[in-house]
Amino acid sequence: MRREIPLFLTFLFGLFFIVTFFFDTDFINFATEPVNDWVSIIIAFTYVLGLGNVLRIHSKKIARKEDGWPNSLATILGVLSMLVFGILLWIPARYAQDSSWSGWTGMQPGSIFNWFYDAVYTPMQSTMFALLAFFISSAAFRAFRVRSASAALLAITGLLLIVGGVSLGEQVWSRFPDLTSWIMEVLQNAGKRAILIGAALGAIATGVKIILGIEKSYLGGQ
Numbered sequence: 001m002r003r004e005i006p007l008f009l010t011f012l013f014g015l016f017f018i019v020t021f022f023f024d025t026d027f028i029n030f031a032t033e034p035v036n037d038w039v040s041i042i043i044a045f046t047y048v049l050g051l052g053n054v055l056r057i058h059s060k061k062i063a064r065k066e067d068g069w070p071n072s073l074a075t076i077l078g079v080l081s082m083l084v085f086g087i088l089l090w091i092p093a094r095y096a097q098d099s100s101w102s103g104w105t106g107m108q109p110g111s112i113f114n115w116f117y118d119a120v121y122t123p124m125q126s127t128m129f130a131l132l133a134f135f136i137s138s139a140a141f142r143a144f145r146v147r148s149a150s151a152a153l154l155a156i157t158g159l160l161l162i163v164g165g166v167s168l169g170e171q172v173w174s175r176f177p178d179l180t181s182w183i184m185e186v187l188q189n190a191g192k193r194a195i196l197i198g199a200a201l202g203a204i205a206t207g208v209k210i211i212l213g214i215e216k217s218y219l220g221g222q
Contacts, residue, residue: 003216003219006219007213007216007219010210010211010213010218011211011212013035014207014210014211015211016031016035018211051079051083054075054076054079055076055079057072058072058075058076059072059076062076081116082113082116082117085111085112085113085116086113140158157183157187160176160179160180160183161180161184163176164176164177164179164183165180
């Protein structure tokens, strides 16, 4: 029963959402609202389970003094701090410019919760993206080593986009920005949409396999 019940529920609700997507009747619309409410409740519980899993994994690393345990400590402190200031405590927020607003919740503008997000998380995110730019540049340098026709095409296209995206390109040739826009809007979009269509077909195939019980990896390897 540990396998049959999840498989049956997966088939039932997967088929239900397929039907609600393709058909529009009063009965289906009436049944969709409570099912969506159930899904929202289940998603809320998964957040709680995810939080517990994060605390369990990182607390073990801290207790065993494994490599990188200070990072695990910082993760736990960050999670608990945002949880406390965002949910458990009601921190008086400074009044907004709109005099009609007088909220006293921890998630309003001026609260400690928002300060942590704006002054800690956002600068750290910007730092990560800045470091990522160097990794991308390094990967592009390795990719530009022309060893085949495909690598040559990639190198030429990359160089055209780099030159056309800066003011120097326009000084060299006035039509460089137009060429860059054409590459991005026509060639790049065509390739990206082909990849998205292929990924969508793959997702549909995987969904059908899950609904029919062919793919059982979500059962935990049973």
